[in-house]
Amino acid sequence: MDIRVTGSGPTTPFLGARDLFETEYDLSLPVDVELRDDPDVRTWAGHYDDRHVLNISRQAASSAMARELALHEFAHMARYEQSHPSHTQSTEEVLYLALAGKSVERRKLSHCYQIANHMKDIYADDITLSVGPGEKLLSFLESSLAAAVVDRPQTTPQTGRTRLSAIADPEITAVNAAFALALAERHDLVESDHRLYDLAHVAAVDAPDVPFHAFKRRFRELTRDPDSSSYRQVLVDATRAYVGEEDSGSET
Incomplete structure (x- = not known):
């Protein structure tokens, strides 16, 4: 599972979420993590032909819930790839x-x-x-x-x-x-x-x-x-x- 983080900010939560996710699941497409300045940006996943995008504010990425938020969005990506x-x-x-x-x-x-x-x-x-x-x-x-x-x-x-x-x-x-x-x-x-x-x-x-x-x-x-x-x-x-x-x- 390929993760690419764009923008300055922590990467550990996303790598930790990936490690948990990969114990049972995988994604066919790479994941681009977009760290955004706006603290009010909600965490959400976008899906494209060649990648998934995880949008998250730097504030959320630095929070105690960062790993869990990322894991939740990875799960949405998996459901999308499953055509659930x-x-x-x-x-x-x-x-x-x-x-x-x-x-x-x-x-x-x-x-x-x-x-x-x-x-x-x-x-x-x-x-x-x-x-x-x-x-x-x-x-x-x-x-x-x-x-x-x-x-x-x-x-x-x-x-x-x-x-x-x-x-x-x-x-x-x-x-x-x-x-x-x-x-x-x-x-x-x-x-x-x-x-x-x-x-x-x-x-x-x-x-x-x-x-x-x-x-x-x-x-x-x-x-x-x-x-x-x-x-x-x-x-x-x-x-x-x-x-x-x-x-x-x-x-x-």
């Missing part, structure tokens, strides 16, 4: 199938893209967590969810309703919480008394119209090796459930 349905299915096609003839506000439409990304991340992290430890990922999930939740209830003056979560959109925060908990349960990363459950409960309470438990079940129970047709249907069903066009199913 989660990484080949067009989200636009799914939204067209799921929402044809429906009027959906732009905010919820953007959330549907995030739901599709969560499913991609589930499949990537099936690889990530098969070759590396899960402690840092669990801490990352916990801290990310905690950032969207406040410790003290706040009452909105418009409705008088008590909100437990912060200014982040409560509906997508609930979906994000379902994803975090589903991933942790899928890989046995949490005990029943873990703080992640408390944070997820707060997020779910703040978004009563989101079928939290059904989304957790959808994420947690994604088939390990779906065919293209079944995966497309899973995405269509999840999209319709989020916008309220499908029965959300039982709560488990």
Whole structure:
């Protein structure tokens, strides 16, 4: 597995991630690591005919999560090379199938893209967590969810309703919480008394119209090796459930 780092910055996290990744997997194409100055640049992978590109800020590359972030992106690259349905299915096609003839506000439409990304991340992290430890990922999930939740209830003056979560959109925060908990349960990363459950409960309470438990079940129970047709249907069903066009199913 060939890694080429462009720009000044640490290389150890990427080499360490490669060593972990290569215990079980390999990539056919080389990986160009692009270290970027903007600290707000999220870590993401690009795929081209002759290479993959891992884009990451220097700040993230120097963080305690750098190796895990790189390993996660390598896993996305592997799924892409495998032509896994989660990484080949067009989200636009799914939204067209799921929402044809429906009027959906732009905010919820953007959330549907995030739901599709969560499913991609589930499949990537099936690889990530098969070759590396899960402690840092669990801490990352916990801290990310905690950032969207406040410790003290706040009452909105418009409705008088008590909100437990912060200014982040409560509906997508609930979906994000379902994803975090589903991933942790899928890989046995949490005990029943873990703080992640408390944070997820707060997020779910703040978004009563989101079928939290059904989304957790959808994420947690994604088939390990779906065919293209079944995966497309899973995405269509999840999209319709989020916008309220499908029965959300039982709560488990």
